[in-house]
Structures are given as C-alpha cells and as structure tokens.
Amino acid sequence: MKEESVSVKQGKKALFYLIVQYQTDKIEAERTIQMGNGNRGNTMIIKNGLVFTPEGKFEKKDFYIEGEYVAKETTDNKEVEAEGCYVIPGLVDIHFHGCVRHDMCDGTEESIQALADYEAANGVLAICPATMTIPEEELFQAMNAAREHKNGKGADLVGINMEGPFVNKEKKGAQKEEDIKLADVELFHKLQEAAGGLIKLVDLAPETEGAMDFINQVKDEVHVSIAHTMADYDTATEAINRGVDHITHLYNAMPPFSHRAPGVIGAARDSECYVELICDGVHIHPSCVRATFEMFTDKRIVLISDSMMATGMEDGQYELGGQPVTVVGNLATLTEGGAIAGSATNLMDCIRTVVKEMHIPLESAVRCATLNPAKSIGIDDKYGSLEEGKYANAVVLDKDLNIVSIIQKGQVK
Template sequence: MKIINGSVFLEDGKFQQATVACMDGKITEITTGDALSANSSEAGEEIIDATDCYVIPGLCDIHLHGCMSYDACDGTREALKEMAKYEATHGVTSILPTTMTYPEDTLTTIANAVRDYRIYDNDTPGHATIHGINMEGPFISPEKKGAQNPKYIQRCDINMFHRINLASGGAVRLCDIAPEMDGAMEFIDEARKETRISIAHTTADYDTCKQAFDRGARHLTHLFNAMPPFSHRAPGPIGAAAENENVTPEIICDGIHVYPAAVNLMYKVFGPERLIMISDSMRATGLPDGEYELGGQPVTVKGRLATLHDGTIAGSATNLYDCMITAIKEMHIPLEDAILCASRNPAKAVGIYHTVGSIALGKQADFVIINKSDLMIKAVIVRGQYGKG
C-alpha cells in the first residue's frame, strides 16, 4: 500500500508533503522533498490518493469505557470487538478499555477477556488494536466517586492488583488510585514496577499528591473532574501535577466535562508535550439519546451529556476524534498540537510509542486521512488495511 499526495504529519510534529509506503502492517518507507518526483509504484500496489488531505497517525484513546451499547465491563470478547470496530471507524486505532469500580471477580473476568482478545482477536481487520487495560477502580475515594459504584470501593490492595494484572497477561497499563486512601503510598511503591499509577477520584491535597508523584505516580485522570479544584491557597492535584514534568494529565475535550477556556488554560500550563486528550466514552457513544447504564448504574444521555439520575456526569458520549475536533474548533488548540495530544502523548504515557502514536519507519501502519477543508474523516487505515471513515 502507498499513500500519495497527502500532507503527512510526521514524527517531528509538522506537516510535510510526503508519500508513505506500508507492507505487512508496518510503515516501510517515507518519501519527502526532491525524492517525491522519483517515487514510483510497483505493479498491483494499492495506491491511496490523499490530495487535499491531511494524513495523521491513528489516535490513541487510553480512557474509554464503551460505545455502541457495549462496555469493557461486559467482560466479553464480543464487547471488546464491537468497541474496537467502532473506534477504528472514527479514527481511533489504539485503545485501552477502561474498567469501573467492581469486585475482584468481575475485574478478573474483564482481565481474562482482554487477555484472550489480545491473543485471538487483535489482528481483526478494520478494528482498533487493544493494547491493555486502564483500571479506573476500585481504589478510589468515596467522596469523589463520581459515577463509580460506591458499593465496591475499597482500600488499595497490591495483592489484588497483582492477581488482576496476572489474569490480564500483564496488560494493566494504567491503575488509578486516590493517594489519601489507606495503604496508597505503599501501593504506589510496589505497583509502579508493573504499571503507570494515576491519581484519580480523590480528595487529596497538594502535599499528598506531591508525595504520590515523588514516590512514582505519573498520571492524573480526567483533569478537573472528581478532584479538588485548583486555588492559590490550595493548589491540590492540579498544582502538584503541573510542577512535576514527569506527570501526564488527561483531559476530556467533549465540551461538557471542562469549560473550553479551562481546557485552553491547561494546554498552556502543561503544553503539547504532556497534555493527553481522552474521551471517557460510555456505552451510549454512537447511539441516540436515551437510557443506558454505566458501572451498574442507570444513565440518561441527551446529546453529548451523560448523567446519573442524580445529575452526576457519567462519562461522555463522544469519541476521541470528535473530542479532538472540538478542542481545535471550540478550545482553540492548534491542529498540530491537538494531534500530538491525541496520538503521541497517550502512546508515550502507557509505553506503546515504540509501536504506535506517530508516523515513523517500522511503526504500525495506522493512519487517519482527513479533508483539509472541514477536518472530516475520509479514510482510516489500521495495520495497513484501508477502510472508509
């Protein structure tokens, strides 16, 4: 396969007129500059003309619960397959299905399903690659539970984490905790050897979060949501994360969870090197308004807004590509930086950048071809296989 005539977003974070060749699901050649005129195609080679289009890397969503009536917590390969299919259609080619707060037996079932999917189904044509699990619960604060089920919240348990990670085949790439909870600091000391620790659903103050980051936590889950706000006398998790350059913050850019000006402010604080866009999508994503479920609790969806019946925001009903476009159009994030925040940065954070997250030689041939005029998806290529958006 060869993509020609496109404005390609290369690994340096800039667009350049280029031709990209792929074979066996990998990027084998990138031709730019004067070499373009000498570029030729072999007989029978599939050619994709990207004239008047941008060619960007497939997006990487490291925090999504579900879509198209399916959820990671269904604990089945069927659910994961349908999620991966929908995401790829919308330009998201790498995903971390995300769990909710459940007891160990349910989390183990989910871990088993992800392990089996990665063994047997991860090469399914036209489906996003599942790189592992984001374990959002149950080691969180009841006071900042958000849409998590309080029935199953518990203290940090490193042995429980080990068992779940083992069941997943060592695929838990993110584990969320509230650092003020009993045993949290000791949990960080041990779990950071196996996964990336994220501060989430927390009441922790600045000093507690700083200690957690100093001990090895490296991530902050859905910035602003389910955490104390930033203020000049109580900088909290946001202040602690901002001053530690090793920490990567997620932010939901659906236009619901965080006011546009606040997203832009966090872009300026953390910069395009660290900020990570996520969808936090739930099973209603891609479906009409109505009544759905998240973590065993009923959810009402109207447009992009999903809420529990008490009014608590319950995930989003928007995929990551649409979040990225919202960030560009409504939050005034430059196109190039928005792409980095939705591809390179998440891939780096969870340790898969050697494989995906940019257009570079030897990496997985995942691309989104989008019209320059309106940024609508024209085509998605996953592991070197072509499909329309």
C-alpha cells in the same frame, strides 16, 4: 406469447447473477488499484498529503507503507492520492468505557469486539479501555475476557485502564461506592495475572490508607495514575515523587485549583506527569482547556473520550458501572444524583471539538490524541506516530476533519 420453460428461466437467472458478480469484481478490482487495497498486497505510497510528522508538524510529502509498517521508501506503484488532505497517525484512546451499547465491564468477547470495531471505524486504532469500580468477580471476568481477546479485526486492544476500585468515596463520581476498596497490592497482582499483563494504568487516590505503599510496590510494573481523589498539593506531590506518572481526567473528580490550595492540579503542573483531558464540550470549559494547554503544553496532555456505552447511539437510558445513566446529546449523567457519568462522544469527535470550538491548533490536538497517549502507557514503539518501523496506522482527513480513509497496519479499511 409462448411461456418460457423452467430451464430457460433458470438459465437467465444464472446469467444475471454472473453479470452482477462480474460487475462487483470489476468494481472491487478498480478500488484495489486506486486505493492500494490489501487484496493485492499492502505496499503503497500515499501521495501529496499533509503528513503529521514525528516532530508534531504537518508537511506535504509522500508517505510509504511496506506490509504492516511505515517504510522509508518503496518501489511499489500502488498509490493513494491524498492531495489537500491531512494524514495523521491512528488515534490512541487510553480512557474510555464503552460505546454502541457495550461496555468493557460486560466482561465478554462480544463487547470487546464491539468496542474495537466502533473505535476503528472512527479512526481510533489502538484502545486501552477502562474498567469501573464494580464487584470483584465482575472485575476478574472483564480481565479474563481481555486476556482471551485476539487482535486482528477492529482497533488493537493494547491495554486496560483500571479506573477503580482504589478511589476516594468523597470523589467517587460515577463509581459505585459499595465496591470501592483500599489499595491492595495482592488484589492488583491477581487481576494483572487474570488480564495476562494487559493492565497498563491503575488509578488510585493517594490520600487513602495504604496508597503510598501500593505506589512503592507496583510503580515498576504498571503506570500509576491519581484519580477520584481529595489529595492536597503535598500528598499529590509525594505520590508523584514515589512513582505516579499520570493524572486521570484533570479537573474532574478532584479538588479545584486555587491560589492557596493548588491541589493535584498544581502538583501535576510542577511535575512531568501526563494529564488527561476530556474535551467533549461538557466536562471542561473551553477557556480552561486553553489555559491547560498553556500550562502543560501539548507535550504532556493526553486527550481522552471517557466515553460510555451510549456513544454511537441515540439519547436514552443506559448503564455505567452497574448504575443507570441518562444521556442527552453529549451529556451523560447518573439518573440518581445527576453526577456526570462519562461522555457520549468518541476521540475523533473530541479532536474536532477541541480544534473547532476550543481553538486549539490541530497539530497540538493530534499529538495529544496519538503520540502522547501511546507514550504514557509505553506502547509508542509501535503506535502513536508515522515513523519508520511502527505500524502503518493512519487516518486521512479532509480540511473539515471528516474521515476520508482509514489505514490499519497497511490495509485500507
């Protein structure tokens, strides 16, 4: 057989690539029509889904999106069929440290973007990552990196949770003892300036020197949370009366609740504070989680992941706040000493755990991972519920709580 010329071979190769490109464009066009892809605009109707309403119930209804926002109605004919699926707001995680081998304390744009990408892929569309008790210069570096970050790809960076350095050494947990400081208003203001005002939560132990005065001075500019503390009931109650409105990872790194010494937990119960719960199946026993929902109701509980950089990775050796951590499954512990060092799971998995293994109603779990965290840091004007005028951030789940589709600001991801 006569050998083909070079020009004929090149022509066939070019034709092959044209066919491949045509097929690719055809598939993408079909996907655009079926899923309302942002390539043709982002106005759509999600049909027949069980939509999580602002009242905290699932209702079979259509859900409308106009541009980046939830709409009352739209005349656009692009539709997403959600029959048999749940449609919930994009999750809001206000307390996690890292994932996919990156940490907020890395202080780099690369790490913040990695956090944003991973969280968005798992239905968490607004993030308020937490710093740790680390050297002051590293803390400033983390704040600077957050200030410079530009939202647009991945989850929105909506704030910073400053967990440390104003904690009690006796309940330091995985916080580095040599970097723990007394509450310092001047330092906080400098860090807030470096962060461009992004610090939404600042944690402290109210029994430590200067903590009450700190609360008095900053309560109107940031949400203050009790954390890593030895405070008794009276001290915690005084702190709450002065302006504390949040409790960090309830039960963990604080005295236990007892019939004669209710401590921080009892003080929180007698207040209107939001309380964080880590429902990863490791930090808190399922019975205690159920009792907490009875005690605080789903109006005040905030589900958090408290995840560290091993989340989304295999078991092995990692780091948290400059300290080596060993991870096996969902359990992360300091390599030296064995203290629990955050979790190795994401917030969507926490919802699955709290519903399937701890038997909390899905409606309650969703509220505690969406509206409550958004309200607790003051971003519920745009995030946390599927209400007209808020960002069209939604996650479509099947009956087994697997992600079917993610919609961020009106775009199907």
